[in-house]
Amino acid sequence: MTETVPTETVPAAQPTDWASARALVHTAGLAAVPPPVPVPLAEADGHTLGAPLVTLTALPPFPTSSVDGWAVRGAGPWRPVGRVLAGGTPAPMTEDGTAVEIATGAMVPAGAAAVIRVEETGRTGDGLVTGVPREHREWRVPGEEAAGGEELLPAGTPVTPGVIGLAASCGYDQLPVRRGPGAALLIFGDELLTRGAPGGGRVRDALGPQVPGWLRRLGAAGTIPVVGPVEDTLDAHVTALHTALDGGAELVCTTGGTMHGPVDHLHPALAEVGARYLVNTVAVRPGFPMLLAAVPGPDGRDRFVAGLPGNPQSAVIALVSLVAPLLAGLHGRPLPALPTVTLAAPLPGRGNQTHLALVRVDAEGLAHPLGHAGSAMLRGLAQATGFAVIAPGTVGSPGDRVPLVPLPALTTEVLDGAAKLAADGAGGRP
Structure with a gap:
């Protein structure tokens, strides 16, 4: 050679x-x-869903009390006939005028008409439960969050701790991911x-x-x-x-x-x-x-x-x-979308080429050009949020909204602020 x-x-x-x-x-x-590979939930963080995350059951799968209190049937006052804690399966309530003490997260007995918060109940001298049910129910109904078989997240979604928690709530032990x-x-x-x-x-x-x-x-x-x-x-x-x-x-x-x-x-x-x-x-x-x-x-x-x-x-x-x-x-993920920012100062164009200009974005979503931005320099880069995109044949003027290519080190309040401003029109700026 x-x-x-x-x-x-x-x-x-x-x-x-x-x-x-x-x-x-x-x-x-x-x-x-x-191709995707199955990994335990504890190892999935940072990877990408290789298949849609689909519910294995309805969420929640059974009626679940939202509060500590009493499940009641019929008109009060109610006679206590039992207790149900989270993780238990209660017997159905078959008699009017009865109440079952219930914990947050516990399964609501079949036949219950309402759940009354414990702090909104009282007891009579002979031990009956008194109170007035709120107008809205105090439990989660089956499928309130998702129906059985519903797609919750598409393939290509980055796996975060929140995704892992959601998968666990659905009953998954492993997730198919792309590493x-x-x-x-x-x-x-x-x-x-x-x-x-x-x-x-x-x-x-x-x-x-x-x-x-x-x-x-x-x-x-x-x-x-x-x-x-x-x-x-x-x-x-x-x-x-x-x-x-x-x-x-x-x-x-x-x-x-x-x-x-x-x-x-x-x-x-x-x-x-x-x-x-x-x-x-x-x-x-x-x-x-x-x-x-x-x-x-x-x-x-x-x-x-x-x-x-x-x-x-x-x-x-x-x-x-x-x-x-x-x-x-x-990773099987979509092409990253670029947020937009508002220029705080002029930026030159580069003729028929795109100009990627180093900028620092402040909490208001304003992009400030940085000095020491030559191609051989790192001083500006070390302070930068990313690169403002000046399209071919254009220049950047103060107040212009332009795309930003963020540096991957930053998942930032700054970028969150920039995205908010992009969504709401940057407070009236052009």
Whole structure:
């Protein structure tokens, strides 16, 4: 194998529109979704429902008292004839003028006409129960929350503790889930240091330490091995890709080498491993030389190589632009919808390309552009909520409502506020 590839041997790529690239890679992820596997409820958190969550019985399955009190039949006062606690099965009430003491969550006896709260009852000298039933019933009727066989959540729903609790209430012991895909990270670039301060013409690798965290937040599973810096030779690049793919990674991210310089070996290495491009450059700034390629796997499903640009901010833009929708697809989830925010200051456009501009969103849903936002800089990124999307052929003006690509580290009050403002018209702002 040769160690350099003349630029003219690599066909020029036509950049893909940014929005189209997101949709395309999400579709590719959906096409490669693995089959669901059953896991115990305690292990399901963070995965994705692989099938609809359907009730096994009505919810609740029997009439359930909402209060501590007395179940009564007929006109009062009532003669106590028994007691029912949660978990018990009471005998039917067959006589008017009788009452059964009942606990919250207990099954309401058949034949009961009402349940009276204990604090709203009294006792006569001879022990009869007195009180006036409220106008509305004080118990939950069967099927009040859901009918038997009703779909509660669709396949593709992220499994949260709340979902697990709901499944348990339905009687599930296991859930069919799609696990997050395994990932690996290859660092390219002989100029990179992995420890200590930069100097002497070499710079510190800032992607190896941060990309695994982004990948986990986006839905990759387990430990994410970081390999590199990989030697700047074609042989070393091909070996690293083969090793990662053969080691079980369903997604391999690489950093640097996405252009066609004299030591950029990613493109010929992709050809060597039989990859086909899904996206080869995106019409977005920063980050346009990002790419995503598919490699057929031994089980017939595609595995993926995401080429992240070497500049740190551009690499993160590639993660939120291509890797986030791909991983959503691999989980069987919908393409992530983008919230909208209101610009607090002007943002320039990038001609016929999409501009992803670093912003910090405040509690009012206002997006403030950040400084130190060059593609090689991380200072602005460390303070950012996400990227404001300035569409091709436009500029951003104060008061404009624009989409926001959130950084996956943040599930925030800020974003909740932004979503609320998006829903209610941002308090009258345009």
